[in-house]
Amino acid sequence: MSQASSNIVRFESVSLQYGHEPEILRNITFSIAAGSFAFLTGRSGSGKSSLLRLIYLAQRPSQGFVSLFGENISFIERQALPAIRRRLGVVFQDFRLLDHLSTLDNVAIPLRIAGVREEEVRKHVPELLAWIGLARFLHAKPSTLSCGQKQRMAIARAVISRPDLLLADEPTGSVDSCVARRVFHLFIELHKIGTTIIIATHNECLARQFNFPRMHLEGGRLLLLDTQKT
Amino acid sequence: MMFKRRSDFPSAGYLPLAIITVVVFLTTLATASTLILQGIIERWYHDVSGTWTIQVIPVLGDSPAETQQQIDSIMSFLTNTPGISVAQPLNPQQITQLLEPWLDSAELVSNIALPRLIDVVPHTDSLVDAENIILSLINLFPNIHLDDHKNWLNNIIQFGCNLDLFLISLLITIFTLIIIINVHVTRYKIATHRSVIEILHILGAKDDYIALQFAHESLMQGIHGGLLGLILALPVLILITGWLANPLEGDFWQTLQPIQMAMKLIFLPIGVALLAKVTTRMTVYKTLARTVSV
Ligand SMILES: Nc1ncnc2c1ncn2[C@@H]1O[C@H](COP(=O)(O)OP(=O)(O)O)[C@@H](O)[C@H]1O
Ligand SMILES: [Mg+2]
Numbered sequence: 001m002s003q004a005s006s007n008i009v010r011f012e013s014v015s016l017q018y019g020h021e022p023e024i025l026r027n028i029t030f031s032i033a034a035g036s037f038a039f040l041t042g043r044s045g046s047g048k049s050s051l052l053r054l055i056y057l058a059q060r061p062s063q064g065f066v067s068l069f070g071e072n073i074s075f076i077e078r079q080a081l082p083a084i085r086r087r088l089g090v091v092f093q094d095f096r097l098l099d100h101l102s103t104l105d106n107v108a109i110p111l112r113i114a115g116v117r118e119e120e121v122r123k124h125v126p127e128l129l130a131w132i133g134l135a136r137f138l139h140a141k142p143s144t145l146s147c148g149q150k151q152r153m154a155i156a157r158a159v160i161s162r163p164d165l166l167l168a169d170e171p172t173g174s175v176d177s178c179v180a181r182r183v184f185h186l187f188i189e190l191h192k193i194g195t196t197i198i199i200a201t202h203n204e205c206l207a208r209q210f211n212f213p214r215m216h217l218e219g220g221r222l223l224l225l226d227t228q229k230t
Numbered sequence: 231m232m233f234k235r236r237s238d239f240p241s242a243g244y245l246p247l248a249i250i251t252v253v254v255f256l257t258t259l260a261t262a263s264t265l266i267l268q269g270i271i272e273r274w275y276h277d278v279s280g281t282w283t284i285q286v287i288p289v290l291g292d293s294p295a296e297t298q299q300q301i302d303s304i305m306s307f308l309t310n311t312p313g314i315s316v317a318q319p320l321n322p323q324q325i326t327q328l329l330e331p332w333l334d335s336a337e338l339v340s341n342i343a344l345p346r347l348i349d350v351v352p353h354t355d356s357l358v359d360a361e362n363i364i365l366s367l368i369n370l371f372p373n374i375h376l377d378d379h380k381n382w383l384n385n386i387i388q389f390g391c392n393l394d395l396f397l398i399s400l401l402i403t404i405f406t407l408i409i410i411i412n413v414h415v416t417r418y419k420i421a422t423h424r425s426v427i428e429i430l431h432i433l434g435a436k437d438d439y440i441a442l443q444f445a446h447e448s449l450m451q452g453i454h455g456g457l458l459g460l461i462l463a464l465p466v467l468i469l470i471t472g473w474l475a476n477p478l479e480g481d482f483w484q485t486l487q488p489i490q491m492a493m494k495l496i497f498l499p500i501g502v503a504l505l506a507k508v509t510t511r512m513t514v515y516k517t518l519a520r521t522v523s524v
Contacts, residue, residue, distance in 0.1 A: 057524055058432055079436070081524070086434035096429050100240040109238060113435045157433075 007031040007070070008165050008196045009055055014064035016050055024050050026220035027064070032198065034164075037191045039207040040200040042217030048200040049093055051217065052167050055198070056090045057081055069164070086114055089163030091171045093200075095154040097142040103129060103153055104138045110161040128156050132186070133179070147174040155183060165196045172206070184210075237443045238430060239423055246415050246448075247455045250408070250506070254459025254499055257404045261498065262467050264397045265491055266474065271390050278379045278386075282364065284348040285375040294322070300371065301346055307370075311363050313353050320347045345375075408502055409509050416444060416513040420521075431522065441514035445507045452506035456499020 009032040016025040024047040032038055040048050053059040054066055057073060066073050068084055076084070089110075097106050107129060108121045116124075129135055132152045142150050151174045158166060166187070172180035191197050201207055207214055214225040286304065288297045301319055308317035322344070350364065364376055420427065427440055 056432055058428070060524055078519070078522070078524075082431075082434045082436045085432060088434075090432060096425075098238060098426055098429065101238065105236070105238075109430070110433050112236075113430070113433055113439055 006034045008034045008036075008068070009198075010065075010067040011054075012065040012067075014054065014061045014066060016047070016054065016059070017062045023062070023220055025054075025061075025217075025222075028222045029064075030215060030222055030224060032196060034196055035191075035194055037187075037197045037210075037212045038199070039210070039212055039214045040198055040217065041204050041207050041214055042202065044202050046202075046217040047220065048202070048217055049169050051222075052090075052169050052198070052200055055165075056088055056167055057085060082113075086110070086161070087164040089158035089161065089166040091151075091154050091158045091166075091168040093169040093173070095142075095150050097150060097153060097157075099142050102139045102141060103134055103145075106142065106153055107156045107160055109157060114161060116161075125156075125160065128160055129153075132156050132182075148176065148179060151175050152179065152183070155186070159186065159190060162190075162193075163195065166190060166198070168197070168199045170201055171199060172201070172203075180206075235446055237447060239419070239426060239443060239447070242415070242419055242447060242451070246411070247451045247458075249411055250451055250455030250502060251459045251462070253404060253407060253411075254456045254502055255463050256459075257400070258460050258463035258495055258498055259466060259470075260400055261397065262463070262491065262495060263470060264393055264400075265494060266471060268390060268393055269487065269491075270474070271386055271393070275383065275386050275390075279383055282350045282352065282379075283377045284350055284364070284367075285377065286346040286348065286371075287373050287375065288345070289373050297346065298322075300373075301348070304348065304367065304371065304374070307367060308348070308350065308363075313363060315351050315353050317351075318349045320349070322346065405501070405505055408505050412448060412506050412509040413513050416448070416510045417517055419444060420514065420517050427518070427522075437515055437518045440518065441511045444514050445511035448510035449503050449507035452503025453499060456502045460495060460499050 009030075011028050011030050014025060014028045015023050017023045028051070040051065042048050050059070054061055055068070057068070060074070069087060071084065073081075073084070098109075101109075104125050108125050111121045111124065126135065126138060129138060132155065134149060134152055134156070137145060137149065137153075142153065145153065151171065155168070155171055158168065168187070171187075172183055175183060187197055187199070199207075216223040216225055284304070286297070286301055288294075292300075305317060305319060308314050326344075352361075361378075368374055368376060430440060
């Protein structure tokens with residue numbers, strides 16, 4: 001791994017526990033260098049989504065420190081979090097689309113939050129949606145779309161603002177293999193332009209198809225596989 | 231809808247709007263009625279405060295001609311006095327005509343020694359002088375009596391003050407009510423849309439982004455509900471003023487100054503809307519700071 005300053009994500013002895021349940025993550029330490037592409041694997045329930053939640057700041061660790069973009073988030077005030085979060089793109093496992101908004105408005109949220117002008121929003125969002133195969137559904141509500149279409153919408157929302165770090169939780173879980181290939185092609189393109197990418201999947205075969213480092217969760221512990229190749 | 235702005239939140243529905251409509255409707259009626267009453271009082275006050283009445287009580291045994299002579303000398307005294315603009319004696323025929331229906335014959339009336347009345351309008355800028363003049367007049371002619379309507383005016387002034395207090399406490403109550411309603415509606419909306427707020431936060435939204443959207447919706451509900459309440463109150467107000475105008479007749483509408491009144495009333499929905507906006511925005515900040523940990 002390169003020097004600490006170029007680490008985009010850094011966990012130091014991080015543990016996570018929900019209420020009084022047993023620990024989901026135990027004393028985890030790792031770092032992800034800027035510009036890397038990593039898979040996070042593990043069986044269902046092993047804590048992949050929980051680990052990602054710690055990275056996208058939806059959860060604070062029970063113990064240990066999480067650093068993002070070189071800043072220890074335990075010591076950051078709440079008002080400073082939005083600036084960090086805007087450098088992240090997240091594809092949630094359950095999509096978390098806003099049901100009352102159209103495809104266009106859902107995908108536009110990160111741009112509007114960032115204060116991008118409305119003309120640009122109306123130009124860029126349809127372009128991306130066309131590219132991802134949702135051109136016909138610009139004004140459709142998520143509830144009228146199939147699972148695969150919703151997943152593509154969720155991916156579009158995560159990448160629309162060109163994040164520095166993209167977190168994708170089972171991003172190809174609901175799409176057919178053809179679309180899955182297209183989605184991975186998009187991730188690889190983003191990786192090429194410098195985006196750091198972490199993909200959580202329970203599908204180890206999928207992860208093995210790519211020549212990227214793998215972090216494996218088992219029994220609350222993290223095993224680093226193939227980390228020498230970044 | 232006017233000023234429609236895109237929001238990431240579903241509409242709050244018509245309940246808050248309906249509440250504001252009802253509140254503004256009732257407040258408009260109460261405020262306008264108070265303003266109308268104040269207008270009437272002001273008119274009375276104006277009519278009465280500017281005038282004094284001198285009663286000339288005929289001296290027993292004096293002939294009508296002697297009384298008339300006294301009136302004439304009072305009149306010439308008054309008209310030659312600076313500080314008095316009008317001194318108008320009510321002519322005896324007028325008094326007789328007024329009383330005739332009750333006293334059967336004009337002859338009988340003319341036999342009664344009726345007090346003669348002189349309406350005096352002093353210049354408003356030299357009230358004290360005028361008062362002194364009239365007092366010296368009373369010294370000259372002991373058989374005259376001055377009525378400056380003071381008791382009557384004091385009561386009116388007191389009533390007017392009470393109306394002012396009523397209006398102020400009414401508005402304070404209403405604005406407090408609007409604040410309370412808004413704080414509760416906003417907290418309820420935040421609780422209902424927790425998951426949307428969480429997603430927006432994760433996507434990098436500041437509390438302000440969320441607060442502005444909530445505040446804009448409150449502002450719109452305030453404007454729409456407020457205007458609706460005002461418009462619904464208008465026909466009722468016209469009925470009330472019509473009903474009041476009947477016995478008061480004449481230039482009543484002019485006295486009311488409907489334009490000025492409308493200018494005052496339009497501040498009600500505007501005030502309610504702005505208050506709703508500010509309250510909502512502050513409530514969102516406070517609630518999010520208190521309840522969101524990451
Ligand atoms: N918010 C939560 N509260 C309590 N338990 C949770 C919560 N989220 C996840 N868990 C539990 O944590 C464990 C790991 O879940 P998760 O991180 O979703 O695993 P994975 O994504 O690998 O399937 C599961 O047993 C799940 O029931
Ligand atoms: Mg998961």
